Amino acid sequence: MPDSPLDVLVVGGGINGAGIARDLAGRGLRVALVEQHDLASHTSSASTKLIHGGLRYLEYYEFSLVRKALAEREVLMRAAPHIVRALRFVMPHDPSMRPVWMIRAGLFLYDHLARRELLPPSRTVQLAAHPAGQPLKPQYRRGFVYSDGWVDDARLVVLNAMDAAAHGTRVYTRTRCVQVRQEGGLWHAQLDGAGAPGRIRARALVNAAGPWAAQFLRQSLGRHDTKALRLVKGSHIVVRSLFAHDHAYIFQNADGRIIFAIPYEGAFTLIGTTDVEWTGEAGAVRIDDDEVAYLCGQASRYFARPVAPADVVWSYSGVRPLIDDESGNPAAVTRDYRLELVHDGGAPLLSVWGGKITTFRKLAEEAGERLCAALGHAGQAWTARAPLPGGDFSGWIAPSGRPDTDLARFRAALARRAPQLDPATLDRWSRSYGSLAGHILDRGALGAAVAPGLHEAELHYLHEREWARDADDVLWRRSKLGLHYSPAQRAAVRGWWERHAPSGDDGVNVALRRSG
Numbered sequence: 001m002p003d004s005p006l007d008v009l010v011v012g013g014g015i016n017g018a019g020i021a022r023d024l025a026g027r028g029l030r031v032a033l034v035e036q037h038d039l040a041s042h043t044s045s046a047s048t049k050l051i052h053g054g055l056r057y058l059e060y061y062e063f064s065l066v067r068k069a070l071a072e073r074e075v076l077m078r079a080a081p082h083i084v085r086a087l088r089f090v091m092p093h094d095p096s097m098r099p100v101w102m103i104r105a106g107l108f109l110y111d112h113l114a115r116r117e118l119l120p121p122s123r124t125v126q127l128a129a130h131p132a133g134q135p136l137k138p139q140y141r142r143g144f145v146y147s148d149g150w151v152d153d154a155r156l157v158v159l160n161a162m163d164a165a166a167h168g169t170r171v172y173t174r175t176r177c178v179q180v181r182q183e184g185g186l187w188h189a190q191l192d193g194a195g196a197p198g199r200i201r202a203r204a205l206v207n208a209a210g211p212w213a214a215q216f217l218r219q220s221l222g223r224h225d226t227k228a229l230r231l232v233k234g235s236h237i238v239v240r241s242l243f244a245h246d247h248a249y250i251f252q253n254a255d256g257r258i259i260f261a262i263p264y265e266g267a268f269t270l271i272g273t274t275d276v277e278w279t280g281e282a283g284a285v286r287i288d289d290d291e292v293a294y295l296c297g298q299a300s301r302y303f304a305r306p307v308a309p310a311d312v313v314w315s316y317s318g319v320r321p322l323i324d325d326e327s328g329n330p331a332a333v334t335r336d337y338r339l340e341l342v343h344d345g346g347a348p349l350l351s352v353w354g355g356k357i358t359t360f361r362k363l364a365e366e367a368g369e370r371l372c373a374a375l376g377h378a379g380q381a382w383t384a385r386a387p388l389p390g391g392d393f394s395g396w397i398a399p400s401g402r403p404d405t406d407l408a409r410f411r412a413a414l415a416r417r418a419p420q421l422d423p424a425t426l427d428r429w430s431r432s433y434g435s436l437a438g439h440i441l442d443r444g445a446l447g448a449a450v451a452p453g454l455h456e457a458e459l460h461y462l463h464e465r466e467w468a469r470d471a472d473d474v475l476w477r478r479s480k481l482g483l484h485y486s487p488a489q490r491a492a493v494r495g496w497w498e499r500h501a502p503s504g505d506d507g508v509n510v511a512l513r514r515s516g
Contacts, residue, residue, distance in 0.1 A: 005186050006030045007375060009202035011177045011216060013037075014044035015153070016337075016352050017208035018160035019364035025167035026386070027368055027379025032170045032200055033161065034177050034191060038473050040157035042283060043210050044357065045477055046318020048236065048260055048272050051076050051084055051149030051358050053113070054335060055250070056258050058106050063113070065336040069358040070114035073149045076361065077118055080159060080388040081403030082410075082434030083152040086119055087262070088247045090132040092140035092302060097252040100142075107146055118403065122146035131245040137304050145247070150262070153357055154477040155432060158466050159388040160360075166389070172196040173467045180205060180220050187347050204371055207351040211282035211321040217351065229353065230324040231279070235287040235317040236272030237295050238264060238483065242303055253298050261299055265480050266427075268313070271295050278319050287315045314483055323354040337363050341370050348374040390434030410434065417441065425453040432479060439465060450496045451489040454481060459496065471497045 010021045013035025021033040035041075053070035054062070076084045093100065107122040127133025127143045165171050175193025182188070187205045191198060209216040211231055217223040241263070248262040257275065264270035274291045292309050300306040323334055337355035341348060350371055355363050365381050372379050393399055396413040399406050411430040415421070418441055421429065429437045440446075440461045447456030454474075462468035462478050471494040475482030482490055 005201035005203055006032055007202065007377070008032075008204045008206060008371060009034065009177075009187060009189055009200055010206040010208055011189075012206075012208035012210055012212075012352075013039045013157070013161065013171075013173060014042065014208065014210050015040070015157050015160070015357050015360045016210070016355055016363055017206070018157050018164060019360045020206055020208055020352075020367045021164040021169045021171075022160045022167070023361075023364040023368040023381075023383055024371065024379075025164045025169045026382050027372060027377065029372075029375070029377060029379060030168065031164065032172065032202070033164060034175050034189075034193075034196070035171075035173045036176045037283075038173055038469065038477060039161055039171075039467055040154040040477055043318045043320060044157050045154035046234065046236075046316050047153045047357050048234075049151055049153050049262070049270070050087075050260070051151045053110060053148065053358070054356070055106060055110055055146070057335065058109060060334075062334060062336065063109075065334070065359075066110070067113045068362055069356070070110070072358050072362060073114075074116065074118050075384060076151070076358075077149060077403045078391075079383075079386065080151075080156065080391040080434075081393075081407050082390050082431055083155045083159070083388075084403075085150055085407075086404065087148055087150045088120075089146055089148055089250050089260075090125070090127075090130075090247050091144045091146075091250045091252070092127060092136055093142045093144065094140070094252055097254075103144055107144060110146060116147075119147035119149075132243070132247045132249070134245075135243040135303055135305070137302060140302065150248075151357065152432065156357070156360075156388075158478065159390065162389045162466065163386075171467065174469060177216070177220060182346050185347055187349075202347075203375055204348040204350065206367065206371070207349065211319045213321060213351060213353065221349075230322045231277070231282065232320045232322055233276040233278040233285050233317055234273040234320055235276070235291045235295070236270055236315060237287070237292060237312045238268050238270050238314040239307060239311040240269070240313065241267055242269045242299075242305065242307070249302070251298060251302050253301075259295060259298050261303075265483055268483065271299050271307070282319045282321075285317045285319050287317045291317075321354065339363070339367055339370060341374065343374045390436035393435055395438070396435060407431075407434075420446065422453065428453065428479070436465075451481070451485055451492050454493065456496070456500075459493075459500075470494075 007029040008024050008031045010017050010033045021031050025031045051073050053066045057066050111121045123145050125143050125145055127140055161171050172193055175191050175196040177189050178192050179190040180187055187202045189200045207213055207216055214229050251259050262270045296307045296309055323338060335356045338353045340351045350367060361383055393406050393410045397409045414430055414437055415426055440457050443457045449455050462474055466478055468474050468478055
């Protein structure tokens with residue numbers, strides 16, 4: 001790092017931290033991002049993987065949040081057509097739950113609270129004549145279909161970090177910010193991590209530590225006058241595919257909650273989520289037997305073929321750091337965010353409280369506006385129309401403006417350029433990397449296949465450009481290949497990594513800065 005101070009140090013490599021770093025760097029500020037583990041290690045890779053307004057939040061009168069989130073759906077679909085796609089949801093009507101008039105009124109609002117150009121409106125269907133009715137119990141005769149979006153959440157974080165780095169941000173993963181103090185109008189941060197400088201000075205500090213946000217203020221800054229966070233555990237289970245069509249389901253439950261059943265990774269169904277108060281260490285969260293039973297039981301109320309705990313092939317859990325609004329029901333706690341800027345004559349400190357993955361870009365944009373004002377910087381908002389890395393297909397095709405059509409055309413172009421790739425790998429590269437796939441192909445030969453569909457060239461690329469530092473980074477965050485591989489195949493990837501992958505982050509920052 002240069003001796004002169006940075007403009008902003010961002011602590012936290014989840015979606016909010018990565019998004020804020022990207023926004024600030026694109027405004028011309030000098031930024032560093034510090035993450036204690038891998039990017040998207042916790043909450044930001046443990047979501048339901050939806051870009052959605054949150055239909056159920058209408059019942060809690062969260063109209064502002066829903067409107068803001070609805071408007072972001074198509075912004076993100078255009079920015080990252082490789083990892084964000086439209087998804088149709090089916091809500092089977094259960095007469096014992098919400099009445100038809102309430103559902104129709106809610107869907108009318110959902111259709112019209114924000115402008116839509118890409119997503120079709122809601123409609124009512126007779127399930128006996130619709131493919132989504134086939135896997136359901138016969139008593140569910142009518143359903144409601146509406147639109148939202150799906151996202152590869154962990155890759156969304158990585159792409160934001162890559163774009164931040166391309167604009168000059170230094171990204172340090174597996175690096176802890178152990179102490180921070182103010183002196184001489186600057187923040188002085190002590191860092192602990194391989195490849196990171198021991199100390200960084202910055203004009204402003206962003207606390208985007210997610211579930212650790214309050215703890216960071218207490219332990220690293222000695223501040224105890226912090227907002228209260230309510231930690232709520234959300235768990236998901238994955239089973240073999242329960243249906244063959246491409247729609248997802250939203251199921252109403254007797255306890256007033258909803259769960260989703262979503263087509264996942266081609267061969268699976270993702271079911272979630274739970275809402276359970278969490279008082280333990282945020283990094284130690286795990287699904288418990290009661291949650292598995294709950295998700296299986298609620299899904300089995302609707303599917304003709306029961307879902308049992310023995311069917312679960314994988315599960316994951318995350319802690320949502322929600323603003324404590326004193327709601328008695330964890331499911332009713334607001335998913336909106338608050339930005340707290342402390343600027344009382346000293347160096348600015350911005351803390352991020354709450355939030356959901358759909359609104360990360362708006363959160364980052366608002367954070368950028370407030371920090372630029374505090375620092376006297378004239379940088380302008382820019383991310384609303386900017387593609388994320390891999391989302392610009394113009395070097396491969398003439399874009400039509402329709403993300404779904406353009407992705408299919410890009411895949412065909414990729415197949416022509418890389419005929420050695422099998423169809424499954426072509427699909428995965430298209431949906432994971434988009435035009436970034438060219439960086440892998442530019443290496444020349446793909447090298448040996450370490451596991452089915454995973455070659456040495458891709459592993460080197462992930463290390464050099466995407467901060468992958470061990471096999472789990474690749475198997476469970478940069479991809480979900482771990483779900484498809486056998487234990488022996490996962491072990492082969494770990495063995496290759498131990499033998500071949502170098503350590504240190506500096507090469508990543510240099511490579512991304514040059515490519516930007």
